[in-house]
Amino acid sequence: MKSSNRKYGLFRITAADREKLHALVFKRYPHHEWGTFFRFGYRLTEWGIHVSFVDAIEPRAGDLDEESGIVEFSAGYILRAQLALNETGLGIGVIHSHPEDCGTGASSLDNDMDGYFSGEFAAYGNGRPYVSLRVAKSSDGVFSFSGEAWINGEQIPIVEWLTVGKELERETSEYETQIK
Numbered sequence: 001m002k003s004s005n006r007k008y009g010l011f012r013i014t015a016a017d018r019e020k021l022h023a024l025v026f027k028r029y030p031h032h033e034w035g036t037f038f039r040f041g042y043r044l045t046e047w048g049i050h051v052s053f054v055d056a057i058e059p060r061a062g063d064l065d066e067e068s069g070i071v072e073f074s075a076g077y078i079l080r081a082q083l084a085l086n087e088t089g090l091g092i093g094v095i096h097s098h099p100e101d102c103g104t105g106a107s108s109l110d111n112d113m114d115g116y117f118s119g120e121f122a123a124y125g126n127g128r129p130y131v132s133l134r135v136a137k138s139s140d141g142v143f144s145f146s147g148e149a150w151i152n153g154e155q156i157p158i159v160e161w162l163t164v165g166k167e168l169e170r171e172t173s174e175y176e177t178q179i180k
Contacts, residue, residue, distance in 0.1 A: 007047060007048040007049075007154070007156040008047065008048045008156055008157055008158070008159040008160075009048050009049040009050070009051060009131070009147075009148075009149045009156055009157065009158040009159065010048075010049075010050050010051065010158070010159070010160045010162060011051045011053070011131070011133065011147070011158050011160070011161045011162065012050065012051065012052045012053065012162040012163075012164060013052075013053040013161070013162070013163055013164070014053075014163070014164050014165065015163050015164065015165025015166070015169075016165075017053055017055070018163050020056070021036075021038075021053070021056060021095065022135075024036055024056060024058060025095055025096060025097045025135060026097050026135075026137065028097075029097065029099075029100060029137065030099060030100030030101075030137075030139075031069070031099055031100070032068075032069045032070075032099065033069065033070050033071045033096055033097050033098060033099065034064065034071060034096065034097055035059075035064065035071040035073075035094060035095060035096025035097065036056045036057065036058055036059055036094070036095060036096075037056070037057040037077070037080075037081040037084075037092055037093070037094055038053060038054070038055065038056045038057060038092070038093050038094070038095055039054040039055050039056075039057065039084065039088065039090040039091070039092060040052055040053055040054055040090060040091045040092075040093055040131060041054055041090055041091075042091050042128075042129055044129075044151065048149075048156050049129060049149050049151060049156065051091075051093075051129075051131055051149065051158070054090055057080065057081055057084055057092070059077060060077075062074060062076070063076065063077035063080075064077070069099075070109065071096045073113075078120075081121075082120060082121070082124045085121065085124045085125040085128070086124075089128075090128075091121070091125065091128045091129050091130065091131065092121050092125065092128075092130065093130060093131030093132060093133065094113070094114075094117060094131075094132050094133070095132075095133040095134075095135065095147075096133075096134060096135070097134075097135050097136060098134055098135070098136040099136070100136065100137055100138065100139055101136075101138055101139055102136055103136070103144075103146075103174060104134040104135060104136050104144050104145050104146040104147075104173075104174045104175075105134075105146060105174065105175065106132075106134065106146070106148075110132070110134065113132075114130075114132045114148070114150070117130055117132070118130040118132075118150035118155075122150070122152075122153075127152065129149050129150060129151045130149070130150045131147065131148070131149045131150075131158065132147050132148055133145055133146075133147035133158065134146055134147060143171065144171075144174045145158075145161055145171065145173055145174065146158070146173045146174045146175040147173065157173065157175055158173060159172065159173050159175070160172060160173065161173070
């Protein structure tokens with residue numbers, strides 16, 4: 001698929017799970033962000049990582065700050081996600097929305113969050129990968145995303161989002177589109 005030696009990641013989700021995930025992360029659309037931790041299976045390859053969405057660790061009341069325009073995780077929600085690593089061999093990641101018509105590139109706050117979570121989840125998960133995805137929609141409803149996976153301290157871009165339903169839908173990350 002890719003001709004360069006650069007590592008990359010693929011994200012796969014079923015159409016039914018994508019519908020539920022969109023209802024969750026776009027809960028406060030179009031002006032405010034929302035998010036969730038999620039569990040994923042993965043396969044490391046010589047070209048990078050294949051990530052398969054398993055389920056959301058949905059926020060409960062008080063897990064995210066509803067007064068904030070951005071996603072702010074409570075300490076209890078973070079702990080719940082860290083402890084979820086003990087229950088399974090799956091990885092834990094974060095997916096959150098950016099406001100309507102905003103790009104999905106990582107902000108400095110996103111980078112700080114991911115720097116922290118990638119270290120924490122690698123430590124609690126015995127080196128398992130961490131994945132961060134950012135999603136948005138345009139005012140006419142067009143979906144976009146970008147994201148990264150951290151594997152043994154190496155950050156690689158998630159370049160494709162595959163939705164498996166009656167047909168296979170492929171979407172290219174906003175990041176990947178910009179570097180072509």
